[in-house]
Amino acid sequence: MTTIERRLRLAGGLITIGLLIELVSLLVSSPTPFYFFLFAGGAAVVAVGLLIYLLALVSRTEKSG
Amino acid sequence: MLESTAPLIALIIISIVLAGTLALRPSITSARAGKMLAFVALLVFPVMAGTLGTTEHLKRSTSTQFCLSCHIMEDYGKSLRIDDREYMPAVHYQNNLIPRDHACYTCHTNYAMFGGVQAKIKGLKHVYVNYLGAAEDPIKLYEPYNNRECLHCHLGSRSFEEGATHLQEDGHLDAMKRNELSCSSSGCHSLIHNVKGLKDLPFWEGEVK
Numbered sequence: 414m415t416t417i418e419r420r421l422r423l424a425g426g427l428i429t430i431g432l433l434i435e436l437v438s439l440l441v442s443s444p445t446p447f448y449f450f451l452f453a454g455g456a457a458v459v460a461v462g463l464l465i466y467l468l469a470l471v472s473r474t475e476k477s478g
Numbered sequence: 479m480l481e482s483t484a485p486l487i488a489l490i491i492i493s494i495v496l497a498g499t500l501a502l503r504p505s506i507t508s509a510r511a512g513k514m515l516a517f518v519a520l521l522v523f524p525v526m527a528g529t530l531g532t533t534e535h536l537k538r539s540t541s542t543q544f545c546l547s548c549h550i551m552e553d554y555g556k557s558l559r560i561d562d563r564e565y566m567p568a569v570h571y572q573n574n575l576i577p578r579d580h581a582c583y584t585c586h587t588n589y590a591m592f593g594g595v596q597a598k599i600k601g602l603k604h605v606y607v608n609y610l611g612a613a614e615d616p617i618k619l620y621e622p623y624n625n626r627e628c629l630h631c632h633l634g635s636r637s638f639e640e641g642a643t644h645l646q647e648d649g650h651l652d653a654m655k656r657n658e659l660s661c662s663s664s665g666c667h668s669l670i671h672n673v674k675g676l677k678d679l680p681f682w683e684g685e686v687k
Contacts, residue, residue, distance in 0.1 A: 425500035425502075442538045444539070444548065444604065445609075450531065459528050462520070463524060463525070466520040
């Protein structure tokens with residue numbers, strides 16, 4: 414597996430987790446899921462996943478493993 | 479509520495499937511089509527889902543149901559049904575003078591610039607106090623209620639500008655407009671939620687439409 418593939422796997426995993434949190438948070442309308450989504454879902458995990466994907470795009474591809 | 483968010487939930491599920499596929503099989507990006515799929519699955523769809531999800535959450539956070547979902551707010555919700563026209567929140571709620579679905583937010587948001595942002599920051603503090611602190615009993619406003627919030631709707635209305643009591647003394651009206659004479663704490667419209675006295679008050683049993 415190449416470095417870029419490892420980064421894509423990590424990005425995909427984080428985005429999946431973040432979106433799952435967002436999905437669950439939307440099922441309940443109360444303050445706790447709202448803030449849980451903002452700080453543990455959309456604004457954090459998905460954002461980190463996006464950054465890792467963008468990093469994978471701009472970084473030099475190297476063969477490994 | 480779920481009906482209105484069905485398209486958003488569908489978008490999130492599709493995004494999860496696509497991002498999950500990339501996480502399980504990143505090698506598909508070696509082909510051109512795989513690279514395009516990765517761009518959509520790891521950037522376009524998550525950004526759309528995140529933006530729309532945040533918008534939906536922010537919209538919900540202005541609803542009466544959202545505010546009253548905290549136990550400490552229950553009595554404030556009950557006070558909206560006090561059967562007495564002297565009670566300001568009740569008369570506004572029962573007569574549709576404010577949108578019932580957004581009753582709390584309509585009167586308790588700050589109509590100055592960034593009022594909505596300030597409300598969210600205060601909301602963070604409320605969640606913290608709810609779980610990790612101790613709320614005051616009864617809860618109190620952070621600062622005295624500003625006439626600006628009343629005048630957001632009432633300014634220019636005949637009942638406000640030409641009200642007999644408002645014109646009774648010279649300068650009253652201008653003092654209210656400058657927030658120097660409080661609408662709510664100067665003895666005129668001073669019956670607000672009164673949660674401590676709820677047990678002795680009659681309630682409107684009508685259906686909320």
